[in-house]
Amino acid sequence: MNILMPQLGETVAEGTVAAWHKRVGDTVEKNELLLDVETDKAATEVPAPISGVLEKVLVEAGQTVEVGAVLAVISAPGERPEAGSPGFDPGAEHIELTGESDAADEPTLITPINLSSSQDRLRLSPVVRRLIAEHQLDPHTIEGSGRDGRITREDVLAAIEHPSSVAPAEKLADSDGDTVLEPRPPLAPEPSAAFAVRSEQPADRVEPEGGRIAFDRIRRVTAEHMVRSKATSAHVLQAVEVDFAKVEQVRLAARERWRRERGYSLTYLPFIARAACLAIKEFPRINASVDGDGLLVHSGIHLSVAVALDLEGLVAPVIRNAGDLTVSGLAQQIHELGRRAREGKLAADDLSGGTYTLTNNGSYGTLLTAPIINQPQVAILSVDAIRKQPVVIEGPGGDAIGIRPVGILAQSFDHRAIDGAYSGAFLARVRSLLETKDWAAEL
Amino acid sequence: MAELTYREAVSAGIAQEMRRDDTVVFLGEDVAAAGGVFKATVGLLEEFGPERVRDTPISEQAIVGAAMGAAMTGLRPIAEIMFSDFFAVCWDLVANQIAKTRYMTDGQCSLPLVIRSANGGGSRFGAQHSQSVENWAMAIPGLKVVAPSTPADVKGLLAAAVRDPDPVMFFEQKSLYATKGEVPDGEHVEELGKARIVRSGDDVTIVALAAMVPKAVQAAATLEAEHGISATVIDVRSLVPLDTLTILEAVGRTGRLVTVEENPRLCGWGAEIASIVAEEIFWDLDGPIVRVTTPHIPLPSADALEDAVLPSAARIVEAVRRLVD
Numbered sequence: 190m191n192i193l194m195p196q197l198g199e200t201v202a203e204g205t206v207a208a209w210h211k212r213v214g215d216t217v218e219k220n221e222l223l224l225d226v227e228t229d230k231a232a233t234e235v236p237a238p239i240s241g242v243l244e245k246v247l248v249e250a251g252q253t254v255e256v257g258a259v260l261a262v263i264s265a266p267g268e269r270p271e272a273g274s275p276g277f278d279p280g281a282e283h284i285e286l287t288g289e290s291d292a293a294d295e296p297t298l299i300t301p302i303n304l305s306s307s308q309d310r311l312r313l314s315p316v317v318r319r320l321i322a323e324h325q326l327d328p329h330t331i332e333g334s335g336r337d338g339r340i341t342r343e344d345v346l347a348a349i350e351h352p353s354s355v356a357p358a359e360k361l362a363d364s365d366g367d368t369v370l371e372p373r374p375p376l377a378p379e380p381s382a383a384f385a386v387r388s389e390q391p392a393d394r395v396e397p398e399g400g401r402i403a404f405d406r407i408r409r410v411t412a413e414h415m416v417r418s419k420a421t422s423a424h425v426l427q428a429v430e431v432d433f434a435k436v437e438q439v440r441l442a443a444r445e446r447w448r449r450e451r452g453y454s455l456t457y458l459p460f461i462a463r464a465a466c467l468a469i470k471e472f473p474r475i476n477a478s479v480d481g482d483g484l485l486v487h488s489g490i491h492l493s494v495a496v497a498l499d500l501e502g503l504v505a506p507v508i509r510n511a512g513d514l515t516v517s518g519l520a521q522q523i524h525e526l527g528r529r530a531r532e533g534k535l536a537a538d539d540l541s542g543g544t545y546t547l548t549n550n551g552s553y554g555t556l557l558t559a560p561i562i563n564q565p566q567v568a569i570l571s572v573d574a575i576r577k578q579p580v581v582i583e584g585p586g587g588d589a590i591g592i593r594p595v596g597i598l599a600q601s602f603d604h605r606a607i608d609g610a611y612s613g614a615f616l617a618r619v620r621s622l623l624e625t626k627d628w629a630a631e632l
Numbered sequence: 633m634a635e636l637t638y639r640e641a642v643s644a645g646i647a648q649e650m651r652r653d654d655t656v657v658f659l660g661e662d663v664a665a666a667g668g669v670f671k672a673t674v675g676l677l678e679e680f681g682p683e684r685v686r687d688t689p690i691s692e693q694a695i696v697g698a699a700m701g702a703a704m705t706g707l708r709p710i711a712e713i714m715f716s717d718f719f720a721v722c723w724d725l726v727a728n729q730i731a732k733t734r735y736m737t738d739g740q741c742s743l744p745l746v747i748r749s750a751n752g753g754g755s756r757f758g759a760q761h762s763q764s765v766e767n768w769a770m771a772i773p774g775l776k777v778v779a780p781s782t783p784a785d786v787k788g789l790l791a792a793a794v795r796d797p798d799p800v801m802f803f804e805q806k807s808l809y810a811t812k813g814e815v816p817d818g819e820h821v822e823e824l825g826k827a828r829i830v831r832s833g834d835d836v837t838i839v840a841l842a843a844m845v846p847k848a849v850q851a852a853a854t855l856e857a858e859h860g861i862s863a864t865v866i867d868v869r870s871l872v873p874l875d876t877l878t879i880l881e882a883v884g885r886t887g888r889l890v891t892v893e894e895n896p897r898l899c900g901w902g903a904e905i906a907s908i909v910a911e912e913i914f915w916d917l918d919g920p921i922v923r924v925t926t927p928h929i930p931l932p933s934a935d936a937l938e939d940a941v942l943p944s945a946a947r948i949v950e951a952v953r954r955l956v957d
Contacts, residue, residue: 316887319915336957342887342918 190239192261194254195226204228205253206260211243217263224260227537241265312339320345407502418564422479423604426559429616431623433575433594436460439628447632451521458494458549459520460628461572461598461619466490466512466519468618469545474607475615476544478565484606493543493563494523496530504530505563507543516631551575557597567606570619571599634817639809641783642672642748645790646710648819650680653708656794659686660695660712660748669714670750670809692718696725696747703745704733708794715761716749716803719768730799731774746793746800751779752843752894753942754807759930762938764894766841767901769801770871776824777871779803781845783813785869788822796824805842825873829882833862836952837882839905840892841868844943848892851948859949861956871901876908883909887918890951892943897925924951 194204207225211217217237224235245262248254311328313321317340321328324345331348333340404412440455447455469476469490477486490512493505506526511519529535546569550558558571575596582591598619602612636644650656658676660668664687667674677685688695692713699711713719719726726747734742753762769777778793778800780786786804793800830849833856840848845867852863864882868875883889889909891902906921924943932938 314887314918315915316918 190263191259194256194258194260196256203253203255206248206250208250213243213246215243217243239265316342317345324349415561418561422562424601425604426601427612428557428597428599429620430597431620436628437594443632453524457575459516462519462547463516464619464622467622468615472615475568477567479606487544491542491544493546495548496527506530506535506539557599560601562601562603567603569601573597633814635812636783636815638783638786638811639672641786641815643676645787649791649794656708657684658710659688661688661690661714663712692722696722699745700730703743708744710746713749716751716765717760717763727772731772742797743799744797746802748802750806751803752805753931756935758933762931766803767895770901776800779842781842781867784815787815788820791821792824807843825870825875827869827875827878828867830865830867833864835861835956836888837864837886838890839866844892844894847945850945854949855952880913884913884916888955890922892948893925896928898928900925919955922951922955924948
């Protein structure tokens with residue numbers, strides 16, 4: 190049996206073999222740990238799908254290959270692999286579905302549902318194919334209401350709404366010669382066609398004079414994450430206007446010393462990060478992720494901080510346990526992560542596990558940014574420009590006009606998870622902390 | 633709102649623009665003293681006088697050539713070609729000169745002119761006076777192509793065509809001249825390049841133009857009442873520019889497309905829309921794209937035969953039922 194690079198997420202196109210736990214010639218038991226795989230999103234352990242002997246390792250640790258590539262071959266007891274089967278081409282990284290090799294040895298990548306066999310060929314319209322692929326259904330289990338039993342779009346939508354009547358495709362898979370580790374790739378088109386950026390342009394498309402810029406990996410991943418987030422979460426934007434006078438007072442007093450001792454500027458951002466962390470402790474559902482029809486509330490605050498890479502991309506490295514840090518500690522972490530991001534030295538761990546995100550757009554003078562939630566989180570806060578503004582100040586002697594540094598904090602939250610009142614109360618708490626806390630004690 | 637016939641809306645549209653702009657002039661065969669062979673331009677000579685409303689000799693090249701020269705020298709002419717079949721003799725001027733002048737002069741000379749014509753069949757005029765030739769015009773880069781289905785659109789789109797800085801081919805449907813409809817009072821101008829959703833439904837999108845629009849609406853009513861099929865009907869109104877957004881949105885929603893075209897089947901405008909839909913939203917389609925057209929034949933003169941070949945509401949119903957079943 191060929192062991193294939195698994196599909197570890199809808200948008201993952203390739204994976205890296207991190208380590209092999211077995212060597213060629215070793216005996217492996219079914220479900221015994223075989224290898225570790227890393228993608229741009231996650232690392233995972235891959236168990237052996239059958240018992241047998243590890244005959245061949247085709248992709249060494251450290252190599253990156255496309256999803257579906259043959260990684261290794263395990264022969265079951267009594268089974269010796271035949272020369273010439275695709276698993277034994279040491280150069281093979283891709284599966285040649287058009288090859289002439291024995292069909293029984295072909296890795297079952299595309300589908301367990303054989304649409305091409307004339308015996309039970311189903312005539313599926315494009316939209317039906319797409320929906321079946323996206324929802325990983327088996328078309329044979331869907332009752333067709335159209336002419337000659339054809340499955341219509343409405344039939345598929347009904348099947349999606351009432352899944353009990355439909356067996357998921359995965360359950361039909363295992364009788365094949367090879368096993369694809371779930372989740373199962375679709376029939377066609379791409380699994381995330383509804384979310385994915387349409388990357389394949391017709392070859393004869395006329396290019397504009399400005400040229401075509403092929404998306405690099407960060408751009409592709411960003412595009413997919415953003416569209417998927419918008420399709421997943423019910424985004425609502427809320428904003429508060431904050432008077433930063435108290436922060437400014439402390440920041441100005443410490444600025445020179447800070448720069449001299451640490452070599453970088455003390456910005457507003459760590460103050461806002463601190464205020465957000467403190468407020469999260471009172472409003473824990475901001476620091477959560479949606480899990481099916483429930484909410485996973487995280488006890489630790491792991492703060493993702495979006496960092497722009499010279500206008501060419503965006504990453505959001507994570508400050509672990511940000512709730513335990515003061516302004517001083519947060520400033521140091523934000524500085525370090527930003528530097529490492531720009532130098533391309535972030536590790537995979539730096540990018541995963543965030544529970545709430547801060548994005549700072551203020552350096553371009555923007556008034557307000559409606560950010561897109563960093564999945565699977567439920568809220569994200571945008572910091573925009575802080576500028577001096579005339580402000581009405583209420584005092585015991587009556588109202589007066591003063592000049593204050595004022596900026597807008599804008600939060601997009603997932604209305605599936607929380608409501609406007611909860612998000613609004615959280616924002617009000619962030620504001621009141623920023624406006625009233627004794628910040629000098631934090632530095 | 634006043635109720636006007638399609639033919640009255642033509643003169644109302646021309647008069648609105650001639651009152652507004654002194655550079656608008658109107659010329660054609662029997663358009664002035666006789667008020668047009670279809671009586672669509674009655675009253676214009678009386679209101680605007682023989683300088684601005686002119687009868688011409690029976691020479692379509694002379695009409696189109698004069699309009700081109702007038703547009704080059706500062707006027708905004710409206711030229712009438714009595715039957716759109718006669719575009720064949722105009723085509724060197726229209727296709728080789730008028731459509732290309734802006735481009736070949738590097739934009740120094742635009743031609744703000746409108747060529748109106750009575751288009752289409754159903755009036756027992758035979759093979760040489762009944763053709764639907766909107767797809768001829770659509771095939772030539774540099775021309776805008778408009779074909780209204782209602783009196784309100786005749787007035788509003790004609791006004792928009794006159795105000796457009798470039799040549800517009802304006803196809804009036806002769807079988808619609810007697811139809812009536814509400815037309816907004818006062819100045820009425822539509823936008824070129826916007827389709828109109830006539831009715832909204834969930835199962836299929838029927839895209840039609842000019843005389844095919846009322847047939848599509850009639851078919852949609854039958855489909856709903858007798859077969860429980862709910863159809864969106866879109867009046868394309870303007871083939872160039874084409875409102876692809878409205879069409880793609882509707883077809884994407886319903887998953888099915890039927891075009892209804894009076895032009896002969898080969899290279900009819902519906903083929904272009906089918907191609908755009910197949911290319912852009914293939915994965916939203918829930919069935920083949922179906923075109924209901926006149927077959928690829930010269931139109932017969934006999935009334936029974938003409939009725940048999942032009943798309944009818946019954947044919948549309950039949951095509952939609954086959955698709956949706």
